[in-house]
Amino acid sequence: MSGQVRVWDPLLRIAHWTLVASILAAWIATEIKLDAAKRAHEWAGYAALAVIALRLAWGWTGPRYARFAQFVRPVSATLAYARALIAHTEPRYLGHNPLGGWAVVALLALSAAAGLTGWLSVTDRFWGVEWVQELHEALGNALYFLVGLHLAGVVFTSWRHRENLVLAMLTGRKPAARPGDID
Amino acid sequence: MKPRFFLVALALSGALVPFSAARATGLATCDSGSKEGWQSQEKLTAMLKDKGWQVRRIKEDGGCYEVYALNEKGERVEAYFHPRTLAPVPTGSKDHKG
Numbered sequence: 001m002s003g004q005v006r007v008w009d010p011l012l013r014i015a016h017w018t019l020v021a022s023i024l025a026a027w028i029a030t031e032i033k034l035d036a037a038k039r040a041h042e043w044a045g046y047a048a049l050a051v052i053a054l055r056l057a058w059g060w061t062g063p064r065y066a067r068f069a070q071f072v073r074p075v076s077a078t079l080a081y082a083r084a085l086i087a088h089t090e091p092r093y094l095g096h097n098p099l100g101g102w103a104v105v106a107l108l109a110l111s112a113a114a115g116l117t118g119w120l121s122v123t124d125r126f127w128g129v130e131w132v133q134e135l136h137e138a139l140g141n142a143l144y145f146l147v148g149l150h151l152a153g154v155v156f157t158s159w160r161h162r163e164n165l166v167l168a169m170l171t172g173r174k175p176a177a178r179p180g181d182i183d
Numbered sequence: 184m185k186p187r188f189f190l191v192a193l194a195l196s197g198a199l200v201p202f203s204a205a206r207a208t209g210l211a212t213c214d215s216g217s218k219e220g221w222q223s224q225e226k227l228t229a230m231l232k233d234k235g236w237q238v239r240r241i242k243e244d245g246g247c248y249e250v251y252a253l254n255e256k257g258e259r260v261e262a263y264f265h266p267r268t269l270a271p272v273p274t275g276s277k278d279h280k281g
Contacts (some may be wrong), residue, residue: 033209035274127259128239128251 002152007094008172012066015055015170022048023111027144042122049115052108065094078102092161092181100157104149110146114139130155211263212245212276221266224248230269236260247272247279 008016022044043121044183073081078098086091090097096104117136120126131135158165177183215221224241227248230236235255242249247263254260263272265281273278 035210122259123261124253124257125255128261130240133240 002174004173005094005176006172007065009063009066010172011058012055012062013169013172015058017050019048019051019055019111022051023143023147026140030140032133042118045115045118049119052115055108057140063094068105071096071098072105073098073101088160089162090161092178094177094181094183097157100153101155103146107143107146110139110143114143134152140155160170187218201236208247209245210261210274211247211272212277212278213263213265213276214268214280215246222269227269228265235269 026041026044029044032040045161058066064070078101081090081098083131085099093100095101114136117132117139121129121132121136126132154165163175227250228238228239230253231250232265237253238250239253240251240253243266244263246266247264248269250260250262250264252260252262263274263276264270264277265272265279268281270281
């Protein structure tokens, strides 16, 4: 094996796993029928919102692979990548591949929307307002679905390029670019 | 073989959905029988209004009426009531008889 390179910076990794923990905690809390669990669910939501705000700021100011400009690609390039994926000719990306990049954007947007509607639902103004409650629940369910899709993408891409992407998000390191890879 | 692997991965995402499907929030359940004997939500609303509550939403949850309201002090409350008796049901109650 040739060497490993640092791709994911520490703040990005901490943000990623803190968001995972918040979403997981919020999900588990909805399954526990206790008043305390409702409060835990709320705090998990606030934690998620704080992490998302941090991640958005990092997406403009952070190091190379953390920047949205590095991994959010035009629709045309994303479709071309999807076609290559179907043909089993898709290149390996050192950072996020085009579909993975859009997954990041969608996951951040959905979890922010779920967090904000949850926050609204416990304000005096929107307390008990049906559309806010229903919207929050729908966003939550959509988020769980997208998390599943993200996991599927991670497993699939890890398998395709023979690298452990979960480990990479823990250590920050990935095998260096090989010929044909996109840096 | 490759598409099959992708299907397995996709199934991973599908597997998460049933867990998250909407369910009773279930802070209490009521032994309230058939809806024939239930009192109306309008009556409950009127009763709570008299107490100075501002009722925002009434849902059925676990056989109880689940009420979202601002109480007489303007505090947010989520309270359960028995559909037959309209008596308050403490949260944590199982099969409350009313």
